[in-house]
Amino acid sequence: MDIGTTIKKMRIHHRITQQQLADRLNVSVQTVSRWETSANYPDIVMLPIIARFFRVSVDYLLYGGNKMNTISSERLMIRSWEEGDAADLLDAKQNSSNFLEYLTIDTPKESAECIKLWQDFGEMFPIVLKQTGKLVGVAGLVDVGRYKGYRELELHLCDEYNNSDFCTEALSLILEYGFCSTDLSVAFCLCKSDEMALQQALEKAGFVYEGTLRKFGRDKCDRLRYSIIRKGQ
DSSP states (O other), X not given: OOHHHHHHHHHHHTTOOHHHHHHHHTSOHHHHHXXXXXXXXXXXXXXXXXXXXXXXXXXXXXXXXXOOOOEEOSSEEEOOOOTTHHHHHHHHHHTOSSTTTTSOOOSHHHHHHHHHHHHHHTOEEEEEETTTOOEEEEEEEEEOXXXXXXXXXXXXXXXXXXXXXXXXXXXXXXXXXXXXXXXXXXXXXXXXXXXHHHHHHHHHTTOXXXXXXXXXXXXXXXXXXXXXXXXXX
């Protein structure tokens, strides 16, 4: 995927016209059109401006997201999305009380649309049980637009597997991917005070508890913040 295709994809995702994007970036609509058709490319000064507007990294603009090669542990693997994952995601959502609480996934169409969005951004991936090949969770490293290599770690397991052992195993996989295959330098994670399995997994992995953010979530509940830094930094 080239940068023009990525810009067009992001513009459409944000539901704005070429003219609106041009106005926001202080360029002409002809310039945006030339970018999107790959007749011309943004100069190096424009890249961070475009990335900041869309809240993605410059690397994402240039390369269209991170490539996920399958990585596995004793019981789990994290891989790229596949066609059958939409049904598994819907099943996990419908049969778990706390799985991906912030998302509405009630139909096969909504499940497929959610996965398509994750594929487009290249930041969230399925956690699959090796024995059955069934999706049991999702994990990712989300660019929050602060600086290169600074990402929020998300880890969500369905109720059946949401325990300390599986959280620890899944966490080790997404960190292996982040530190070995991406530019990850700092990862932080926010969790509720009652998410004990996730807290225990974070501490086992070497995350440092930074403090409690009072009424930080959309549900107006507190969030505990943990972080980890790439070794040698």
